[in-house]
Amino acid sequence: xxxxxxxxxxxxxxxxxxxxxxxxxxxxxxxxxxxxxxxxxxxxxxxxxxxxxxxxxxxxxxxxxxxxxxxxxxxxxxxxxxxxxxxxxxxxxxxxxxxxxxxxxxxxxxxxxxxxxxxxxxxxxxxxxxxxxxxxxxxxxxxxxxxxxxxxxxxxxxxxxxxxxxxxxxxxxxxxxxxxxxxxxxxxxxxxxxxxxxxxxxxxxxxxxxxxxxxxxxxxxxxxxxxxxxxxxxxxxxxxxxxxxxxxxxxxxxxxxxxxxxxxxxxxxxxxxxxxxxxxxxxxxxxxxxxxxxxxxxxxxxxxxxxxxxxxxxxxxxxxxxxxxxxxxxxxxxxxxxxxxxxxxxxxxxxxxxxxxxxxxxxxxxxxx
Amino acid sequence: xxxxxxxxxxxxxxxxxxxxxxxxxxxxxxxxxxxxxxxxxxxxxxxxxxxxxxxxxxxxxxxxxxxxxxxxxxxxxxxxxxxxxxxxxxxxxxxxxxxxxxxxxxxxxxxxxxxxxxxxxxxxxxxxxxxxxxxxxxxxxxxxxxxxxxxxxxxxxxxxxxxxxxxxxxxxxxxxxxxxxxxxxxxxxxxxxxxxxxxxxxxxxxxxxxxxxxxxxxxxxxxxxxxxxxxxxxxxxxxxxxxxxxxxxxxxxxxxxxxxxxxxxxxxxxxxxxxxxxxxxxxxxxxxxxxxxxxxxxxxxxxxxxxxxxxxxxxxxxxxxxxxxxxxxxxxxxxxxxxxxxxxxxxxxxxxxxxxxxxxxxxxxxxxxxxxxxxx
Numbered sequence: 056x057x058x059x060x061x062x063x064x065x066x067x068x069x070x071x072x073x074x075x076x077x078x079x080x081x082x083x084x085x086x087x088x089x090x091x092x093x094x095x096x097x098x099x100x101x102x103x104x105x106x107x108x109x110x111x112x113x114x115x116x117x118x119x120x121x122x123x124x125x126x127x128x129x130x131x132x133x134x135x136x137x138x139x140x141x142x143x144x145x146x147x148x149x150x151x152x153x154x155x156x157x158x159x160x161x162x163x164x165x166x167x168x169x170x171x172x173x174x175x176x177x178x179x180x181x182x183x184x185x186x187x188x189x190x191x192x193x194x195x196x197x198x199x200x201x202x203x204x205x206x207x208x209x210x211x212x213x214x215x216x217x218x219x220x221x222x223x224x225x226x227x228x229x230x231x232x233x234x235x236x237x238x239x240x241x242x243x244x245x246x247x248x249x250x251x252x253x254x255x256x257x258x259x260x261x262x263x264x265x266x267x268x269x270x271x272x273x274x275x276x277x278x279x280x281x282x283x284x285x286x287x288x289x290x291x292x293x294x295x296x297x298x299x300x301x302x303x304x305x306x307x308x309x310x311x312x313x314x315x316x317x318x319x320x321x322x323x324x325x326x327x328x329x330x331x332x333x334x335x336x337x338x339x340x341x342x343x344x345x346x347x348x349x350x351x352x353x354x355x356x357x358x359x360x361x362x363x364x365x366x367x368x369x370x371x372x373x374x375x376x377x378x379x380x381x382x383x384x385x386x387x388x389x390x391x392x393x394x395x396x397x398x399x400x401x402x403x404x405x406x407x408x409x410x411x412x413x414x415x416x417x418x419x420x421x422x423x424x
Numbered sequence: 425x426x427x428x429x430x431x432x433x434x435x436x437x438x439x440x441x442x443x444x445x446x447x448x449x450x451x452x453x454x455x456x457x458x459x460x461x462x463x464x465x466x467x468x469x470x471x472x473x474x475x476x477x478x479x480x481x482x483x484x485x486x487x488x489x490x491x492x493x494x495x496x497x498x499x500x501x502x503x504x505x506x507x508x509x510x511x512x513x514x515x516x517x518x519x520x521x522x523x524x525x526x527x528x529x530x531x532x533x534x535x536x537x538x539x540x541x542x543x544x545x546x547x548x549x550x551x552x553x554x555x556x557x558x559x560x561x562x563x564x565x566x567x568x569x570x571x572x573x574x575x576x577x578x579x580x581x582x583x584x585x586x587x588x589x590x591x592x593x594x595x596x597x598x599x600x601x602x603x604x605x606x607x608x609x610x611x612x613x614x615x616x617x618x619x620x621x622x623x624x625x626x627x628x629x630x631x632x633x634x635x636x637x638x639x640x641x642x643x644x645x646x647x648x649x650x651x652x653x654x655x656x657x658x659x660x661x662x663x664x665x666x667x668x669x670x671x672x673x674x675x676x677x678x679x680x681x682x683x684x685x686x687x688x689x690x691x692x693x694x695x696x697x698x699x700x701x702x703x704x705x706x707x708x709x710x711x712x713x714x715x716x717x718x719x720x721x722x723x724x725x726x727x728x729x730x731x732x733x734x735x736x737x738x739x740x741x742x743x744x745x746x747x748x749x750x751x752x753x754x755x756x757x758x759x760x761x762x763x764x765x766x767x768x769x770x771x772x773x774x775x776x777x778x779x780x781x782x783x784x785x786x787x788x789x790x791x792x793x794x795x796x797x798x799x800x
Binding site for chain 1 (some may be wrong): 442444445448452456459460462463464465466467468469470471513514515516532537538539540541542543545546547548549550551552553554556557560562563566567570571586587588589591592593594595596597598599601602603605606615618622623626627630633634704709710712713714715717718719721722723725726729730734735736739740741742744745747758761762765766767768772774
């Protein structure tokens with residue numbers, strides 16, 4: 056027991072002595088949080104557009120001014136004909152050209168209908184969708200204003216939209232749980248796998264093996280410091296989410312930490328498993344990156360909704376622990392769910408965690424004999 | 425030159441001796457490109473919805489049929505109990521509730537406002553936004569149809585005089601709004617960056633950590649020869665991976681190759697030097713592979729997030745857009761997309777290429793200078 060305590064103390068000292076890594080380890084969640092909170096959004100600000108006005112009348116000038124006045128757009132080019140569109144798009148800065156048909160105002164007055172053509176640079180489909188939606192909102196507002204002035208009442212089908220759980224559609228609410236998963240994977244799985252592999256590469260494993268420590272002692276000693284780091288990081292993210300971004304937390308903190316503990320265990324077990332298979336740190340790192348981190352970022356629903364993926368990938372996403380963890384955490388934070396609502400996901404995560412732990416222990420022992 | 429050749433041979437031997445490295449260098453990028461390109465999509469598919477049809481009229485049935493015929497919406501259940509529907513929403517069984525109030529048809533034909541309630545699960549804001557805009561356009565289509573019928577029948581001045589402006593969208597370069605076309609070039613850049621940054625950075629630190637760097641320092645090898653010997657193998661591997669990725673993009677994903685392949689390869693070569701210099705710089709600041717890896721990973725994450733890969737740079741606030749100006753990954757992603765998808769030529773991209781060359785030179789100089797200091 057004493058040997059074990061000494062070993063754990065050594066491991067802690069080794070990590071906490073290394074100031075540079077510590078700064079990164081604790082700074083990373085903060086910087087990522089700030090980036091995701093402020094920079095990664097699905098909104099538009101200052102997108103550059105061009106206007107091709109064949110009518111140049113009062114109405115088209117008013118609509119152009121409205122586009123110009125909005126935060127979302129900057130009118131950067133006034134075109135004279137269609138031939139100019141291609142050149143502008145090829146330069147790559149202008150994303151949309153708004154085309155007013157000839158005799159716009161006249162048509163609107165006489166026939167009550169006029170047409171605007173919106174040409175988008177759809178290389179980025181997401182952006183094309185967004186600029187279209189923003190433009191049509193501005194135009195719709197303008198038309199509604201006209202009809203109000205003319206004392207014409209709004210008739211017809213009116214969608215009344217209620218956004219549940221996240222009324223302002225803030226992407227940060229969605230990103231926080233995903234960010235927690237990514238940071239935990241990074242610290243727990245990646246760092247653990249590298250740190251154990253390092254002992255092998257440097258030849259210290261033999262020394263540990265002839266010591267009175269049992270294999271599971273070695274594993275526990277290795278993973279404990281990272282576990283502590285993980286918990287601190289989770290708390291950091293939660294504090295930032297709460298006080299800087301005002302992300303709601305409707306559920307129970309205790310339940311959340313239990314689930315997070317489960318996920319940390321799964322990540323640590325994966326880290327140990329990778330380290331038992333890899334012979335040097337470069338291999339451990341590349342396997343962790345490709346096998347754990349990228350899937351965690353891309354296949355878990357962190358950034359892209361799982362429902363949008365093709366069926367084979369949806370199947371693959373089932374074996375990614377982060378996917379289940381994300382569903383659980385989003386439900387706890389935004390819907391205030393308890394175990395009754397997320398027992399299925401929790402069970403899946405539990406089975407996975409136990410499986411990974413069993414696998415890594417077995418593999419680790421085999422390597423050591 | 426001979427010395428560099430020997431060094432290169434040593435490095436390649438070391439890389440290829442490690443059985444685990446080969447699949448990582450050559451198979452992994454291909455698999456990742458395949459998987460990630462299909463995963464990275466915001467397209468809407470199969471939204472499960474519940475219906476509360478309190479009107480049970482001709483028009484309300486038409487409305488539901490319209491929703492179902494788009495292929496984006498999937499009717500899961502019908503009920504008259506609002507609470508029950510809300511429970512389903514809570515449990516995540518559905519992501520949308522459509523409520524058609526009583527008298528819906530009557531209001532519509534009477535030239536009055538006819539509201540339809542859409543209750544959307546907005547946990548995922550971007551999906552919710554899509555559900556909203558798709559639903560709105562379906563309702564809008566239905567409304568236009570009905571209004572035309574009404575205008576013919578009705579004598580209500582209000583109905584007759586309401587003005588509409590129609591928006592006719594036209595999507596260039598990617599008329600089907602296909603994500604794969606857009607994502608593949610970007611993901612390719614990320615994969616090449618990872619190989620360049622991680623492996624170059626760790627490779628030098630490894631010699632330090634194991635202690636073999638001292639042996640190299642007492643040989644008559646010059647610093648620059650050592651650097652070239654360390655960087656060149658991964659430059660070659662990176663270029664090879666880029667080529668494989670491009671082939672896959674063209675023949676596997678059928679991405680349009682409007683621009684010149686030569687341009688892409690030249691820029692790719694320059695870009696790899698920039699990224700590798702960064703890895704070199706990291707290696708002069710760290711003593712263990714773990715540190716190097718971690719810092720490299722951290723930088724990579726920031727580069728990717730601020731690179732316009734997943735979310736458009738145009739949607740960032742001004743300060744973040746300014747940060748992207750110092751991000752080599754953002755430039756290469758932009759160049760790749762412009763050249764491949766829009767057929768941009770040297771004219772359009774030269775400014776960005778000069779910036780990359782500038783970055784590479786500065787980073788290279790700084791890291792070579794620092795390296796001298798570290799080995800004294």
